[in-house]
Amino acid sequence: MSKALEWIRLHHQYLATTTHDRENLPLVIERGEGVWLYDVDGRRYLDFSSSIAVNSLGYPSHPEVVKTAIEQIQLIAHAAGTDFYNPYQVRLAIKLTEETPGTFPKKVFLANSGTEANEAALKIARTSTRRPLFISFLGGFHGRTFGSLALTASKSVQKKRQFPWMPGVFYVPYPNPYRNPWHIDGYEQPGELTNRVIEFIEEYIFDKIAPPDEFAGIFFEPIQGEGGYVVPPKNFFEELSKLAKKHGILLIDDEVQMGLGRTGRMWAIEYFNIVPDILTTAKALSGGLIPIGAAVYRAELDFEKPGMHSNTFGGNALAAVVALKVIDIVKSLLPHVLELEKLFRDELIELKDRFERVGDVRGLGLAWGVEFVRDRRSKEPDIELRDRILRGSLSKGLVLLGCGKSVIRLIPPLVISEEEAKQGLNIFKQVVKESIT
Numbered sequence: 001m002s003k004a005l006e007w008i009r010l011h012h013q014y015l016a017t018t019t020h021d022r023e024n025l026p027l028v029i030e031r032g033e034g035v036w037l038y039d040v041d042g043r044r045y046l047d048f049s050s051s052i053a054v055n056s057l058g059y060p061s062h063p064e065v066v067k068t069a070i071e072q073i074q075l076i077a078h079a080a081g082t083d084f085y086n087p088y089q090v091r092l093a094i095k096l097t098e099e100t101p102g103t104f105p106k107k108v109f110l111a112n113s114g115t116e117a118n119e120a121a122l123k124i125a126r127t128s129t130r131r132p133l134f135i136s137f138l139g140g141f142h143g144r145t146f147g148s149l150a151l152t153a154s155k156s157v158q159k160k161r162q163f164p165w166m167p168g169v170f171y172v173p174y175p176n177p178y179r180n181p182w183h184i185d186g187y188e189q190p191g192e193l194t195n196r197v198i199e200f201i202e203e204y205i206f207d208k209i210a211p212p213d214e215f216a217g218i219f220f221e222p223i224q225g226e227g228g229y230v231v232p233p234k235n236f237f238e239e240l241s242k243l244a245k246k247h248g249i250l251l252i253d254d255e256v257q258m259g260l261g262r263t264g265r266m267w268a269i270e271y272f273n274i275v276p277d278i279l280t281t282a283k284a285l286s287g288g289l290i291p292i293g294a295a296v297y298r299a300e301l302d303f304e305k306p307g308m309h310s311n312t313f314g315g316n317a318l319a320a321v322v323a324l325k326v327i328d329i330v331k332s333l334l335p336h337v338l339e340l341e342k343l344f345r346d347e348l349i350e351l352k353d354r355f356e357r358v359g360d361v362r363g364l365g366l367a368w369g370v371e372f373v374r375d376r377r378s379k380e381p382d383i384e385l386r387d388r389i390l391r392g393s394l395s396k397g398l399v400l401l402g403c404g405k406s407v408i409r410l411i412p413p414l415v416i417s418e419e420e421a422k423q424g425l426n427i428f429k430q431v432v433k434e435s436i437t
């Protein structure tokens with residue numbers, strides 16, 4: 001038996017059942033180098049997953065980040081940021097306020113993960129507006145702890161045996177150009193799709209369920225991640241922002257998966273010309289080294305009193321200096337990401353042109369989704385085909401992840417070279433061809 005299979009057996013014996021799919025991705029990682037992963041049997045894989053958008057700077061991380069982390073460990077790693085003060089957290093908070101959209105005064109809550117950043121955003125929104133309700137989008141993913149689980153609506157299994165979830169969240173269809181309840185072709189008629197979603201909020205939520213002045217915030221992903229790498233129409237967030245402003249509702253932009261350069265801009269929302277009131281980030285902020293998350297918000301929304309919200313580890317000294325370095329490196333990589341965008345677009349669109357069962361291709365920067373269907377007319381999701389392609393790619397040395405119902409996401413580390421990107425795209429194209437024909 002390979003070492004990998006034995007570790008997988010032991011994993012399932014001793015670790016909680018979480019998201020692993022034993023069948024699809026039997027990869028047991030021992031180490032990583034740049035954009036390459038090595039398993040416990042010594043096999044080498046090209047990584048097009050970035051460990052779900054965490055290892056944007058490769059493995060184990062960018063050399064400068066590793067150096068910074070080692071230097072900081074020798075000074076101090078945890079400096080009790082709950083009760084005492086340290087310059088590392090302050091420097092990171094200043095940096096995050098400078099690097100996020102909006103010129104107004106901001107403050108930062110430092111957390112340990114995406115879900116915890118969103119929990120903070122929930123509390124900030126409720127406290128500052130003194131309103132109880134939220135809107136979030138079908139297909140959205142915001143985490144799995146109790147508050148953010150209520151905002152999440154990408155797979156019903158996520159809430160299994162957890163009913164009732166936190167009350168006060170109302171779900172609205174996301175403006176998915178390829179698949180939406182109105183069967184609008186959102187690529188041909190983006191304005192129409194935007195109008196339908198805005199109308200839905202006004203007509204169905206505000207008019208029939210709860211008045212707008214009961215809503216604290218609207219949570220959204222600027223591009224849906226777990227929901228299938230869905231890019232909404234260009235004008236959607238401008239219209240949503242007008243609606244929110246009209247009713248004094250906060251816009252809460254979850255950049256946990258799409259932020260920090262993934263789309264070729266620092267934040268994905270920059271493509272949509274709006275400024276959110278609260279922005280949350282995590283995943284890539286860690287440099288793949290040490291968990292960290294953050295909620296960056298208008299200073300005027302801050303908690304009224306000490307003790308209303310806090311945590312032990314959030315943005316400890318080590319995580320803070322790592323994140324500071326990550327932000328600088330990501331900034332320098334943005335032109336590179338935009339250069340590679342064209343390669344991904346051209347290669348993946350070509351795949352769509354060739355194969356009827358490639359239903360949709362969408363993305364920006366190094367955030368790409370390919371949706372597999374039984375046929376173009378019915379658009380019935382082909383989960384079996386998608387899974388076959390995931391397995392086939394892995395067996396040929398390419399690490400990919402699924403999302404949505406029948407989508408594969410292609411999200412390599414931002415540091416990938418053009419040569420490596422072409423290598424991965426070639427494997428993917430070959431496996432798609434073999435799996436379809």
Ligand SMILES: Cc1ncc(COP(=O)(O)O)c(C=O)c1O
Nearest residue numbers: 113114115141142143225256257
């Ligand atoms: C958009 C988004 N928000 C929040 C989360 C939750 O982050 P975490 O798993 O760090 O709690 C995720 C995780 O995939 C995510 O993609």
